[in-house]
Amino acid sequence: xxxxxxxxELQNGSLKKGTKELLSSLVGKGKTISAALAGEGADSxxxxxxxxxxxxxxxxxxxxxxxxxxxxxxxxxxxxQSGANLVLASSNAMTKDVxxxxxxxxDAGFINDCTELSFDGGIHLRRPxxxxxCSAGVNLKLEGTSIVLMRANQLPVLEGTESSTCEIxxxxxxxxxxxxxVKDIIKGESEKLDLTEADRIVSGGRGLKEAKNxxxxxxxxxxxxxxxxxxxxxxxxxxxxHSMQVGQTGKTVAPSLYIAVGISGAIxxxxxxxxxxxxxxxxxxxxxxxxxxASYGIVxxxxxxxxxxxxxxxxxx
Ligand SMILES: Cc1cc2nc3c(=O)[nH]c(=O)nc-3n(C[C@H](O)[C@H](O)[C@H](O)COP(=O)(O)OP(=O)(O)OC[C@H]3O[C@@H](n4cnc5c(N)ncnc54)[C@H](O)[C@@H]3O)c2cc1C
Numbered sequence: 593x594x595x596x597x598x599x600x601e602l603q604n605g606s607l608k609k610g611t612k613e614l615l616s617s618l619v620g621k622g623k624t625i626s627a628a629l630a631g632e633g634a635d636s637x638x639x640x641x642x643x644x645x646x647x648x649x650x651x652x653x654x655x656x657x658x659x660x661x662x663x664x665x666x667x668x669x670x671x672x673q674s675g676a677n678l679v680l681a682s683s684n685a686m687t688k689d690v691x692x693x694x695x696x697x698x699d700a701g702f703i704n705d706c707t708e709l710s711f712d713g714g715i716h717l718r719r720p721x722x723x724x725x726c727s728a729g730v731n732l733k734l735e736g737t738s739i740v741l742m743r744a745n746q747l748p749v750l751e752g753t754e755s756s757t758c759e760i761x762x763x764x765x766x767x768x769x770x771x772x773x774v775k776d777i778i779k780g781e782s783e784k785l786d787l788t789e790a791d792r793i794v795s796g797g798r799g800l801k802e803a804k805n806x807x808x809x810x811x812x813x814x815x816x817x818x819x820x821x822x823x824x825x826x827x828x829x830x831x832x833x834h835s836m837q838v839g840q841t842g843k844t845v846a847p848s849l850y851i852a853v854g855i856s857g858a859i860x861x862x863x864x865x866x867x868x869x870x871x872x873x874x875x876x877x878x879x880x881x882x883x884x885x886a887s888y889g890i891v892x893x894x895x896x897x898x899x900x901x902x903x904x905x906x907x908x909x
Contacts, residue, residue, distance in 0.1 A: 596626070600641070607637055613742070613748070616750040616752075650763050666765040667694045677738065683741035688704060700736060717740060784818075823858075845865050
């Protein structure tokens with residue numbers, strides 16, 4: 593029998609979509625569900641967690657900014673106290689860092705970047721391998737504790753319909769043993785959703801010629817409420833920050849819509865975005881590999897196609 597702990601993450605005071613996806617996968621499954629939240633906001637999500645059948649929320653409000661040591665202590669303690677044998681989290685930079693540490697501390701199993709999760713007759717997962725050239729089906733046996741990180745935008749979000757009572761359990765796993773001190777956190781300029789959570793992405797590559805031409809993509813992205821991403825070639829050229837890089841050594845994304853502008857479609861780029869539901873490629877070279885992955889392809893000059901597309905979308909939305 594699974595006793596599950598979901599890592600709750602917030603954005604602007606509400607549960608992140610990735611967290612809701614995990615909770616939705618448990619709706620109506622009759623599991624024992626706990627959640628753990630590092631930082632403030634426990635009261636604001638309690639009601640929503642109850643609807644998903646969460647009966648206890650472990651929280652340490654003092655963890656207002658990320659620190660690997662204290663976050664590891666907190667999540668390890670929450671998992672121990674909940675008795676969870678399965679931990680679910682959305683896969684992102686923070687969870688990959690902290691939960692790998694927690695797995696080592698608790699001697700737990702750890703599987704990252706899953707794209708499928710089902711509880712029909714056991715726990716079944718799927719995860720891409722070798723830059724998404726193939727994928728592995730995993731039947732998880734719960735011996736001890738297993739930690740599973742799911743890629744965001746893979747599971748449907750359902751309305752919670754349970755009426756459980758969720759008790760907030762305040763933890764103080766301590767911050768005194770922090771071996772690493774965070775001196776400063778510099779917030780990104782963009783207020784847009786992080787690439788890993790975004791439902792629509794417009795990405796630019798070397799075909800855009802220079803940094804200032806990303807403004808053209810920002811305009812298109814604003815019209816369709818998308819987040820802007822990039823290939824490594826433009827990140828390495830210093831046009832945009834690494835936080836915008838999609839691919840093997842950047843972020844793995846799975847939006848409903850991915851528009852690739854002036855991106856050739858190298859295997860390392862495809863590794864990060866081939867899970868997108870609809871891929872639109874705009875490229876002057878009809879033989880560019882990106883067209884093999886694209887649902888829709890436009891062979892044309894980005895400097896002509898993108899402004900026209902933006903105008904048309906502005907007029908129709
Ligand atoms: C270990 C390793 C890890 C890597 N990790 C990543 C990663 O995480 N992410 C990543 O993206 N890459 C990664 N790379 C690099 C990858 O191999 C490619 O070099 C990179 O993706 C190329 O970026 P690009 O498509 O923007 O540039 P290019 O390959 O130079 O392609 C530019 C494209 O723009 C088109 N174009 C030119 N002018 C126009 C125009 N006016 N309008 C429209 N199209 C135009 C061209 O036809 C071409 O297809 C990695 C490589 C290695 C070795």
